[in-house]
Amino acid sequence: MQDFLRRAWAEIHLDRLGHNINEIAKLVNTDKTQLAGVVKANAYGHDDRNIVPFLEQHGFSFFAVSNIREAEKLRRFGCKGEILILGYTPPEYADELSENDIIQAVVSEEHAAALSENASRPLKVHIAIDTGMGRIGLLADDISSCADAFCRISKLNNIIADGAFTHYAVADSYDPDCKAYTDSQTEKFFTLRDELKKRAVAPRHFHCLNSAGGTFHYDERSTIARFGIMLYGLKPDRSLDMPFDMRPVMDLKASVSYVKKLPAGSFVSYGRTYRAEKDILAATIPIGYADGLSRQLSGKADIIINGRRAPIIGRICMDQLMADVTGIPDVKAGTEALIFGEEQTADDLAELCNTIGYEIVCGISKRIPRVIINNGEILDVVEYY
Ligand SMILES: *Cc1c(COP(=O)(O)O)cnc(C)c1O
Numbered sequence: 241m242q243d244f245l246r247r248a249w250a251e252i253h254l255d256r257l258g259h260n261i262n263e264i265a266k267l268v269n270t271d272k273t274q275l276a277g278v279v280k281a282n283a284y285g286h287d288d289r290n291i292v293p294f295l296e297q298h299g300f301s302f303f304a305v306s307n308i309r310e311a312e313k314l315r316r317f318g319c320k321g322e323i324l325i326l327g328y329t330p331p332e333y334a335d336e337l338s339e340n341d342i343i344q345a346v347v348s349e350e351h352a353a354a355l356s357e358n359a360s361r362p363l364k365v366h367i368a369i370d371t372g373m374g375r376i377g378l379l380a381d382d383i384s385s386c387a388d389a390f391c392r393i394s395k396l397n398n399i400i401a402d403g404a405f406t407h408y409a410v411a412d413s414y415d416p417d418c419k420a421y422t423d424s425q426t427e428k429f430f431t432l433r434d435e436l437k438k439r440a441v442a443p444r445h446f447h448c449l450n451s452a453g454g455t456f457h458y459d460e461r462s463t464i465a466r467f468g469i470m471l472y473g474l475k476p477d478r479s480l481d482m483p484f485d486m487r488p489v490m491d492l493k494a495s496v497s498y499v500k501k502l503p504a505g506s507f508v509s510y511g512r513t514y515r516a517e518k519d520i521l522a523a524t525i526p527i528g529y530a531d532g533l534s535r536q537l538s539g540k541a542d543i544i545i546n547g548r549r550a551p552i553i554g555r556i557c558m559d560q561l562m563a564d565v566t567g568i569p570d571v572k573a574g575t576e577a578l579i580f581g582e583e584q585t586a587d588d589l590a591e592l593c594n595t596i597g598y599e600i601v602c603g604i605s606k607r608i609p610r611v612i613i614n615n616g617e618i619l620d621v622v623e624y625y
Contacts, residue, residue: 369428534603
C-alpha cells in the first residue's frame, strides 16, 4: 500500500496542467506577449518543485513569486528561467538577489534608492506602477511626475530598470463600471510607457495582465501575461464564463477511517450542532482544518464517496470530519473520499465559505503530501515533513 493512502493527500495532475497551458496559450498573441507562470505560495499549494520544471518543459521561461525565499528555492532546484519577485524585499538583500539572477519589484522610489545604496553589483528591477490597485508602486495619477520618478530610478547606481508592471483590481468582473476601471488602469499604464519613450527610456518589459486580465482584457502591448490561478484550473471569479474547459489540477482526497451506524437522536462532533433525525450510516474521514480544510465548511459542504455526495455532518475538527454516507454502497475503512477536485471544484467549496478558490488551494497545509501524477502515473510523492 502506498504510504500516502493511509490518511489524506492532494493529487497534482500534471496532464491537466498541460491542458490548461495549451488553452491559455490560445488567449494571447504569444509573438507579442510572453506567458509567465505565477508560482508563488508553493505554486498555489500545488508544489512548485514539480510545477516549475513542467512549465519549463512547456515553454515557460519566466516565473513570478512573492518573496526572496520562494525565488531562491526555485533557483536551488534548478529553475533556469527568469524569476521576478512581485513583492517587497528588504534592500539589504540587493546583492543576494543579483547573485541569484533574480528580478526585484520596486515598490516605491525610496525602495529603489535603498536597493541602489545596498547594491555592489547591477540588480535588475521591474518598477511597480500603481494605476488603481492601491497596493505597491509609483502612483500613476499624474503621468508626468510618475515618469519623472521612473527616470530618476532608472539612473540610480547599480539599478537596471528592466521593466514596469501594474496589477488590476477588478479585471475579474463583468460589471460595466469595473470594466471601465480596468480600461482606465490599462490606459494610464501605457500612457506612462509612451511618456517614457519620449524621454528615451524604454524598458524591455511593460506588463499588466494577470489571469483575468489576459483572458478578458487582453492587450498585446503587455509584453508578459502573469498567469496564476488559471494554470491550476480555477477561475479568477466564480461567476465568470471561462473561454475554455479548465481542468482543476489538484484533487484533495482522504481514506475513510471508520464507518458506523448511528441511531436516531445521536449527536455528531463538537458543539452537538448535528443530531441524526433517523438512523444513519456515518463515516469518519481523517482530514480537518489543520490540513487546510476550512471549518467554515462544517455542515455546508458535501464530500464525494463512490461517486455519490455525502454531506459533512457536524463541525469539522482539527484532524477529522464526519459525513453522512447513508445509502451509499460499499463504504468502509480505506474507501477513497474526494474533498474537492474535478467533480466538486475548490471554487465550489469557496462559494460555500464565502471566499475564493485561491484561498482554498493555497490553504492546503504542508501536512498533506502532494502526489504528483501525469496521465495516471505517479511521478513523485512530496512529503513536507
Ligand atoms: C498573484 C499575482 C498574479 C497572478 O494572479 P492570478 O489571478 O492568479 O492570475 C499576477 N500578478 C501579480 C502582481 C500578482 O500578485
